[in-house]
Amino acid sequence: MKELVMLVRPERLEDIKAILDEINCGGMTLSTVMGCGTQKGISDTADEGAEKSVNELKGFRTTINLLPKVKAEVVVEDRFVEPIIAKVREVCATDHVGDGKIFIRNVEDAVRIRTGERGDRAL
Secondary structure: OEEEEEEEOHHHHHHHHHHHHHOOOOOOEEEEEEEOOOOOOOOOOOOHHHEEEEEEEOOEEEEEEOEEEEEEEEEEOHHHHHHHHHHHHHHHOOOOOOOEEEEEEEOOOOEOOOOOOEHHHHO
16 A cells, blocks of 8 residues: 655646546545745745745745645555556646645555454555
């Protein structure tokens, strides 16, 4: 099993939900988050209000713009990982900075609290 943590533009939320529904994903957790990557939140779609903090560190002034993102977290069987990644890239890539990231984590086990089922059966 793998956990996919997908950080995407908010306007892609419905696309992400459709992709996960397509594979009959048993469940997902969605969060609205703010963040930035190596581009420090500079985006051709960012507005002036996105700037959230200015840090001074060792004489260097760094402006970091925190941009709104949606974080979708799912745990799926290994066989679904690559198809999900391919579809998310197909639908969410705009060729602009800030399209997002997908993190893939190993999941050792899962337990359905109600029934005690474990592993893939618990999903």
